[in-house]
Amino acid sequence: MSFTLKIKDKVEEREINGELTIKDLLDDLDLSSETMVAKKNGEIVIEEESIEDGDAIEFIQIIYGG
């Protein structure tokens, strides 16, 4: 079971073992939900959204320091 994760221009394939939500993934990557918006298969989703096999997830940083 796997999904793709896109951040900026980087796309990578990641494995899922069991339940995984957007929030879990943000936490794993040490990214703040305060500065990121998540899309799943092209649609904006909330943090509680779960990630399933074959999903295309994208994180868009909308807040930058400075």
Add this chain to the structure above:
Amino acid sequence: MGSCTKCGNPNVIIKRKASGQALCKDCFIESIEKKVKQTIKKEKFLEKGDKVLVALSGGKDSVVTLEILNSYVKRHIIELCAVTIDEGIAGYREEGVEIAKAHAERLGIPHKVVSFKESFGIDLDEIMKREGHRGSCTYCGVFRRWIINRAAREFGATKIATGHNLDDETQAILMNYLEGNMENLATIGPKTESNSEMFTVKIKPLREIPEKEIGLYALAKGLDIHLAGCPYAQESFRMEISNILKDLSKDHPTIMYSTLRGFDKIRPALRQELAHDYEYDRCERCGEPSSNRLCRACTFLEELGK
């Protein structure tokens, strides 16, 4: 997982911790536009016939400001014009300028791009190579303001709209309070209120919208925005305050709203006690309004030998 509190659509794009609302894309877009229009009405930002200059960087805040103000153009209430400032930050600014141009063109809004180089004979990249400079953001702030004021006069604008959001406002309030800068604190507000005819009134239509929701609105509407960090952005007191506020907001989601609301209540008293109307005269060098012989921009330029 819950559906839209307003219409029942199961595809929710935001859960607002502050109000407990969950909203779908359409209801979220509508709620932002409604809120901004309420602010505009409450603060009497716009009068029929106003020509509003938007300081358009191409970032989310200014693009959303332009987009929402454009609905007033469609209703024939105001006219819009826009200025984009090219500070001369290689590898960063170019994309923002292109995005700004495209939005102005798409909406048919008169637009100009003004560079530090053409205005002052030096750009930010060059300034940053000088020894003993005052820090990138200090120049940016002062030089941008100079360009925006001048552009407002050239366009014949009656108002200047900036993209300041709820996070910016609360950061400024907290920073000035914690540093004891009460004179500066007293100048924060929805509009600038200078007695001098030489200044164009500045308005902040997004002041009650959290920064994150502005980004979300831009993405939800499919607006092209410049998403990048300035290479000169450095650790600053403002950033520390911003981090504290964002952290606090996680468990206290209404904290920024209450900070702003409370501040707006004491603002009249603060102004009465602390705000003085400076005597403005003209800067000897450039003719812009200044309370000293030289305006801040010209003071910096003299230091830089320009």
